[in-house]
Amino acid sequence: MEAFSLLGQGMLVALQPMNLLFALVGVFLGTAVGVLPGIGPALTVALLLPVTYKLDPAGSLIMFAGIYYGGMYGGSTTAILINTPGESASMATALEGNKMAKAGRGGPALATAAIGSFVAGTVATLGLTFLAPWLVEIAVKFGPEDYFALMCVAFITVSATFGDSPIRGLTSLFIGLTLGLVGIDKLTGQARLAFGVPELLDGVEVTTLAVGLFAIGEALYVASRRHHTEEKLEAIRGSLWMTRQDWKRSWAPWLRGTLFGFPIGALPAGGAEIPTFLSYSTERRLCKYPEEFGKGAIEGVAGPEAANNASAAGTLVPLLTLGLPTSATAAMMLAGFQQYGLNPGPLLFAEKPDLVWGLIASLFIANTMLLLLNLPLVGLWVKLLSIPQPWLYAGILVFATMGTIAAKPSVIELSMLAVFGVMGFMMRRFDFPIAPVVVGLILGPVAEVQLRRAMQISLGDPMVLLESPISATLLGVALIALVAPFVLRGLGRFKASGD
Amino acid sequence: MRSLTQSLFVTALFAAALTTGLASPAAAQMELKIMAPAAPGGGWDQTARSMQQALNAEKLVKSSQVINVAGAGGAVGLAQFINGAKGDGNQIMVNGFVMVGALLLNKSPVTLDQVTPIARLTEEIEIVVVPANSPIKNAKDLAAALKENVARVTWAGGSAGGVDQITAALFAQAVGADASKVNYVAFSGGGESLAAILGGKVTAGISGWSEYEGQVKAGKLRAIGVTSEQRIPGVDIPTFKEQGVDLVIANWRSVMAPPGISAEQKKNLIELMDKLTKSAAWKEQLKQKGWDDAYISGDAFGAFLKKEIARVNDVLKSVGLVKS
Amino acid sequence: METRRADPAGIAFAIGLFALAGVIWWDLRSLQGATTYGIGPQAMPMVVTAGLVLLAIGNLVSALRGELPERESTDPRAVLLILGGFVALIALIGLGGGFILATAILFTTTSAAFGRKAIVKDFAIGFVLAVIIFLIFDKLLTLSLPAGPLERLL
Numbered sequence: 001m002e003a004f005s006l007l008g009q010g011m012l013v014a015l016q017p018m019n020l021l022f023a024l025v026g027v028f029l030g031t032a033v034g035v036l037p038g039i040g041p042a043l044t045v046a047l048l049l050p051v052t053y054k055l056d057p058a059g060s061l062i063m064f065a066g067i068y069y070g071g072m073y074g075g076s077t078t079a080i081l082i083n084t085p086g087e088s089a090s091m092a093t094a095l096e097g098n099k100m101a102k103a104g105r106g107g108p109a110l111a112t113a114a115i116g117s118f119v120a121g122t123v124a125t126l127g128l129t130f131l132a133p134w135l136v137e138i139a140v141k142f143g144p145e146d147y148f149a150l151m152c153v154a155f156i157t158v159s160a161t162f163g164d165s166p167i168r169g170l171t172s173l174f175i176g177l178t179l180g181l182v183g184i185d186k187l188t189g190q191a192r193l194a195f196g197v198p199e200l201l202d203g204v205e206v207t208t209l210a211v212g213l214f215a216i217g218e219a220l221y222v223a224s225r226r227h228h229t230e231e232k233l234e235a236i237r238g239s240l241w242m243t244r245q246d247w248k249r250s251w252a253p254w255l256r257g258t259l260f261g262f263p264i265g266a267l268p269a270g271g272a273e274i275p276t277f278l279s280y281s282t283e284r285r286l287c288k289y290p291e292e293f294g295k296g297a298i299e300g301v302a303g304p305e306a307a308n309n310a311s312a313a314g315t316l317v318p319l320l321t322l323g324l325p326t327s328a329t330a331a332m333m334l335a336g337f338q339q340y341g342l343n344p345g346p347l348l349f350a351e352k353p354d355l356v357w358g359l360i361a362s363l364f365i366a367n368t369m370l371l372l373l374n375l376p377l378v379g380l381w382v383k384l385l386s387i388p389q390p391w392l393y394a395g396i397l398v399f400a401t402m403g404t405i406a407a408k409p410s411v412i413e414l415s416m417l418a419v420f421g422v423m424g425f426m427m428r429r430f431d432f433p434i435a436p437v438v439v440g441l442i443l444g445p446v447a448e449v450q451l452r453r454a455m456q457i458s459l460g461d462p463m464v465l466l467e468s469p470i471s472a473t474l475l476g477v478a479l480i481a482l483v484a485p486f487v488l489r490g491l492g493r494f495k496a497s498g499d
Numbered sequence: 500m501r502s503l504t505q506s507l508f509v510t511a512l513f514a515a516a517l518t519t520g521l522a523s524p525a526a527a528q529m530e531l532k533i534m535a536p537a538a539p540g541g542g543w544d545q546t547a548r549s550m551q552q553a554l555n556a557e558k559l560v561k562s563s564q565v566i567n568v569a570g571a572g573g574a575v576g577l578a579q580f581i582n583g584a585k586g587d588g589n590q591i592m593v594n595g596f597v598m599v600g601a602l603l604l605n606k607s608p609v610t611l612d613q614v615t616p617i618a619r620l621t622e623e624i625e626i627v628v629v630p631a632n633s634p635i636k637n638a639k640d641l642a643a644a645l646k647e648n649v650a651r652v653t654w655a656g657g658s659a660g661g662v663d664q665i666t667a668a669l670f671a672q673a674v675g676a677d678a679s680k681v682n683y684v685a686f687s688g689g690g691e692s693l694a695a696i697l698g699g700k701v702t703a704g705i706s707g708w709s710e711y712e713g714q715v716k717a718g719k720l721r722a723i724g725v726t727s728e729q730r731i732p733g734v735d736i737p738t739f740k741e742q743g744v745d746l747v748i749a750n751w752r753s754v755m756a757p758p759g760i761s762a763e764q765k766k767n768l769i770e771l772m773d774k775l776t777k778s779a780a781w782k783e784q785l786k787q788k789g790w791d792d793a794y795i796s797g798d799a800f801g802a803f804l805k806k807e808i809a810r811v812n813d814v815l816k817s818v819g820l821v822k823s
Numbered sequence: 824m825e826t827r828r829a830d831p832a833g834i835a836f837a838i839g840l841f842a843l844a845g846v847i848w849w850d851l852r853s854l855q856g857a858t859t860y861g862i863g864p865q866a867m868p869m870v871v872t873a874g875l876v877l878l879a880i881g882n883l884v885s886a887l888r889g890e891l892p893e894r895e896s897t898d899p900r901a902v903l904l905i906l907g908g909f910v911a912l913i914a915l916i917g918l919g920g921g922f923i924l925a926t927a928i929l930f931t932t933t934s935a936a937f938g939r940k941a942i943v944k945d946f947a948i949g950f951v952l953a954v955i956i957f958l959i960f961d962k963l964l965t966l967s968l969p970a971g972p973l974e975r976l977l
Binding site: 167168170171174175177178181185187188190192193195219220222223224225226227389390391393394395397398401402405406409411414415417418421422425429430431444448451452453454455456457458459460 | 832833836840843846847850851854855860861862863864866867868871874875878881882885891892894895897898899901902904905906908909910912913916917922926929930931933934935936937938939945948949952953956960968969
Binding site: 043140184189202322408 | 541569574575578650651659660685686694695710820
């Protein structure tokens, strides 16, 4: 196996003590910047890229990989600890992760996220090593109609986040869809719901909405009802580490999450959000303790976290084999690679095998380093929760606004953040689920644009949706997922009445 | 709180240790602020940061700082630049061709007439490609297909109203097809459109040369033509001009100064750009990023800008994106 | 459990949804059907409007039936304090007061909303925190944070 020997050579370079130190520093810096809500991996890499300029190519590549993985993981830490997803892909993590943290199980939640990221990152990097050329052939076959069908599947799974009232869940979803309309229409360049405000032309930023609804809304809600129940946060209840039971419940979600994340991440317009939602709803359905979902089920952290990390490795498939940056983060990585004389594209593997394998080895090393750095830090992170409540929430709001101030320091953006905060507060008070709003904002525009592209290419013939085998299959899956619960319920009733 | 402060402090130490090597002691007197009217990572931001690096490395200014003001294809940044930097000779803004269309499309209240043009720095040639197995072999075939049924020829490219769509419309116009009927499918960025072309979903694709370079060299895409006056050196792709299609266009990036600066300040900035573009550090940046040097400054650039604005305005009207 | 009756908050909410649908409808009339092929930019807003109208009716019915979950009383003072902090933050940044002062004020009002009375001490903590953040991100990582008089001294 030629791949193995090349990978081995790359590993030897990456394992030199100096390079290990660079990996450690990279992971550390990446995590430190990545924990800021609103500063996702893309911005983290953009900010820290200059730090790597002065190193030799091998060293800077390794530090770069470290920054990247650190930035990814930083977003999940805040999602779990303070219910503030640092980027859209860690939203699903926040749903169960924060509930766990509030119940004193922040330690196991962070641990399953870290180990899950490691497992997923490793498996997905292996996939990248051996499957990339083959996978990319399939990935480019995905046309607009196929993406639209994939969105349909994703929309069905959203219902997992609805809570107990479908009408309130749908209301939340449609509010999200409304927000998704704001801004320039991608296909005709016309402004919708922008009311002549230039800042609105780019649409509603997902992180602004998520930080507003989750972090600020939560702070307002907790403050407003402090006189009822002094919310007692216990930083640690039970074990700080994962128990045998936690392991048993985590390993399968890790692997399933990877299976969602890697292939969808490899699709040029796949993204990281959809696999995390798919993973969340799958775990919710398969979980042996469904009553725990919504109250802090470890599966709901393990799966989406793995999916998130695996999709990140997945985006490297089109990036390295086609030179196709499919996300903001990938675009930043492309800029980084060019810095090291690495020009991604179909000829990369043939022309510069040493650098490619060096990069892949770096990813392995950085991933391991992330685990080594973060597991000991779990104790420290969890202790953040024992900060007295007033300071804890004040600190959360400072960090939540800081991300927005840094990324888009405009009065309009900050006002939107505050308005979304109030919205999050009202929705909590009237028991509307929060997650569907963000899901609507993410999926709505993508589904619309892909459908319209498909129709434009087919000159308005809707049959393309059924003529493409991929699209037809996915639409079938969506239909089954939609109908199955009713049928199963019907069968259950039938059985019950037959007894 | 202590643990958090501590960890932040350690970060600071690490970062300090790493960045001290980068900052060079300043020589010249200017404290330059460079606005990139886009988020970090895009073309304008990279141009601004490359300028910053070269300026610092060559010690051409005392200090330089990049400010990102993202939004609406640059319109938000432009508005802030016009209102906030008026008369300030120590501020410049990076922009380019794409801003011209974006301002028209967004019905922006501020325009490029309000700023002081300084210099055009770089440009990128546009290229039209088709899938490798397409029956279309050259510009003539593509023109024939367009004239037979303009709707059936689907084009994939970047955002609506950007340089790619304008190129498609100009191509149709040049070969005598109805530009208002061009079936242009906008994708977000060259990456996504590339997948649609490789997958054979569309007839042709348009993007900057560097985006498709790897695929063309690997034989996965067939190049139909480039939009430059002369062939790209060392690349065996015919221009449209030599194939009888009158289409010359490039995605340029430039530097603007605020309104209301004195002639002295303008001269200083132009001289700074002269020095920058001649420097080895800047040439190294161009090579690394794969940008073509397209330096013109002062009045020559001002005249060029006027012509480009008029041309974009005409095209956007003819395709119906801008109401006349 | 008391007898169920119409819930004014729920009715107001349903009216809000109707209004939202109206706004989208009003906005969508200004769009041109510029697309020559396929589906135009108006289609999605129409779908959303229709969905919102149906959901508004659904929410109205459930509000009239009094089906909304029971709510506990809230402390408006706390909410207003935090929002006041936000207004101050936005105003300070908009008017060029700088990041540090704005952040310190938000920190103080939030901790006051959570029952702290030591305003001076909290302001000092928020101030130090903001200075540290500013130094790390603005000075070391060259991420430009809004600068006011204080920031220029650093």
